[in-house]
Amino acid sequence: MSQAHLFDTAIALAPHGEGEWRGSTSAAYANMIGPYGGITAAQVLNAVLGHPDRLGDPLALTVNYAAAVADGPFVLRPRAARTNRSTQHWIVELLQGGQVVVTATVVTAVRRDAWGGHEAAMPEVPRPLDVARTAQHGVEWLQRYEMRFLQGKVPDVWDGRTSDQSLTRLWVRDEPLRPLDFASLTAMADIFFPRVWLRRAKLVPMGTVSMTVYFHADAAQLAAYGSGFLLVQARGQGFAGGFFDHGGQLWNEAGDLLATTHQVVYYRE
Amino acid sequence: MSQAHLFDTAIALAPHGEGEWRGSTSAAYANMIGPYGGITAAQVLNAVLGHPDRLGDPLALTVNYAAAVADGPFVLRPRAARTNRSTQHWIVELLQGGQVVVTATVVTAVRRDAWGGHEAAMPEVPRPLDVARTAQHGVEWLQRYEMRFLQGKVPDVWDGRTSDQSLTRLWVRDEPLRPLDFASLTAMADIFFPRVWLRRAKLVPMGTVSMTVYFHADAAQLAAYGSGFLLVQARGQGFAGGFFDHGGQLWNEAGDLLATTHQVVYYRE
Incomplete structure (x- = not known):
């Protein structure tokens, strides 16, 4: 008998009343306080992925972290605000104790055969297994990922030295291995x-305030990839007034751009 | 007697029932079919800016264009889903004929004194008045902006030649001049x-499917800037399956990053 992957257990939702889902935070993806934001984003997306009315695959996801998610159960309330011939627009709310904790919008779409050619090229980097695995300390969710940093690791010394750039690049995959899909790609963003x-x-x-993911692959492409590494990178843009943003990209080992992402983050300093 | 600026007339909203606004598309910002997407985004933001319950200034805006906006009146339905001590999370819907045409989320926040230092530096470019004004042809909304392109103009010849990059840089300001604020910054994104x-x-x-703007300036900074030029740039990332995305930045003449933006766009080709 095979056991479910921790990720699948974490994002599992049960029907809960009219058009709602019930889920729960997962100790396996715990952050310092509350859950890893990536797992929350995957749960939000899963509320649409599992919906019987869904049309097409995810194209765009925006998750707004309106309040700290408390450890424990939550309710997800997805609503198809507009359904077109080939696109669909969802509004999703995540509630705890009757209060809104996350707001989100999801666009799903049927992709077509069309001219393509990604402009954001994967940088030239060593293959993942030629890079040392980075030891992960601290919070639980870090143990759910195998990371091999190429550039921009967490500082070894917290000496308050100011740097003018923040590019991070790493290879990453689920630990233990799990075939890539929209939910896990979202979590890795x-x-x-x-x-x-x-x-x-x-x-x-x-704390992340808002994160957006644009998907550039369809379900078949992701499924065909299996459980390989992703090369992921992010770079800061604006830092002022207690908020910064970053933009990032996620490629598979073949150099196909699978998703782009950006987020705006609160900081106290 | 001074006349209102066309932009202010275009984004003007009137109270309409319980917590709703009524607005209308503007012939001055007409696109090929329906309105310029930037003016729709500004109208959506204005539904929050003008709300008596608003807390703080815009931090993040995501606008999803769920269907073509028809020329004529619309209703805006903003709802504060969550209000914290210093941040507030809004869900906004724009309706025509009772149907949802736009969905959006807006995060507003009170900015604090904090360490800052923008990482996305303005590229070295000539000053705006040293660059020739670009002649604008075609749709009406283009006449509302003074543009001075530095790089990546609309092709002079539509010869179907494929290029591997799509960076565009230009100086832009309202025509006629108008002091910069969150609404006009949103439109220019x-x-x-x-x-x-x-x-x-x-x-x-x-057609744009979804656009996000992160704001890196507060209301006082924008007001102090007045009606100067913005240097704006955008670059494509992924192009596949009939959708592409781009990332962009908006700076003032002094090189301060005022906003960053992303969008995912449908294309048929």
């Missing part, structure tokens, strides 16, 4: 520790 | 003609 830690070499308090 | 036209030198049908 949030894998970047906060850029402000790199810029400041200082462990300042922070 | 959508100013980029579709990157696929540059990549393909072909006038393929397209």
Whole structure:
């Protein structure tokens, strides 16, 4: 008898009343306080993926972290606000104790045969198994990923030295291995520790406020990839008034761009 | 007696029932079919900016264009899903004939004194008045902006030549002049003609599906800037299955990053 992957258990949802789902945070993806934001984003997406009315595959996802997610159960309330011939627009709310904790919008779409050619090329980097595995310490969710950093690791020394750039590049895959899909790709889009830690070499308090993911692959492409590594990178843009943003890209080992992502993050410093 | 600026007239909203606004598309910002997407985004933001319950300034805006906006009146339905001490999360819907045409989320926040230092530096470019004004032909909304292109203009010849890059840079300001604010900054974040036209030198049908703007300035900073030029740039990332995305930045003349933006766009080719 095979056991479910921890990721699948974490994002599992049960029907709960009219058009709602019930889920729960997962100790396997615990962060310092509450859950890893990437697993919350995957749960939100899963509320649409599992919906009987869904049309097409995910194209765009925006998740707004409106309040700290508390350990324990939650309710997901997805609503198809508009359904067209080939696109569909969802509004999703995640509630705990009757209060909205996450708001989100999801666009799903039927992809067509069309001219293509990704402009964001994968940088030239060593193959994943030629890069040392990075030891992971600390919070539980880090144990769910195998990471091999190429550039922009968490500072070894928190000496408060200011840097003018925050590019991070790493190879990453699920630990244990799991075939890639939209939910796991979404979770990995949030894998970047906060850029402000790199810029400041200082462990300042922070929290993602809003994250967007654009998907550039369809379900068949993701399924065909299996459980290979993703090369993921992120770079900060604006840092002011207690908020910064970053933009990032996720490629498979063949150099196909699978998704792009950006997020805006609160920090106290 | 001074006349209202066309932009202010275009984004003006009137109270309409319980917590709703009524607005209308503006002939001054007409696109090929329906309105310019940037003016729709500004109208959506204005539904929150004008709300008596609003807390703080815009931090993040995601606008999903769920269907074509028809010329004529619309209703805007903003709802504060969550209000915290210093951030607030809004869900906004724009309706025509009782149907959802746009979905959006807006995060507003009170900015604090904090360490800052923008990482996305303005490229070295000539000053705006040292660059020739670009002649604008075609749709009406283009007449509302003074544009001075530095790089990546709309192709002069539509010869279907494929290019591997789509960087566009231009100086832009309202025409006639108008002091910068969150609404006009939002409208300018959508100013980029579709990157696929540059990549393909072909006038393929397209439409923005979702746009996100992160704001890196507060209201006082924007007001202090007045009606100067913005340097704006955008670059494509993924192009596949009939959808592409781009990332972009908007700076003032002093080189301060005011906003970053992303969007995913449908194209038929």
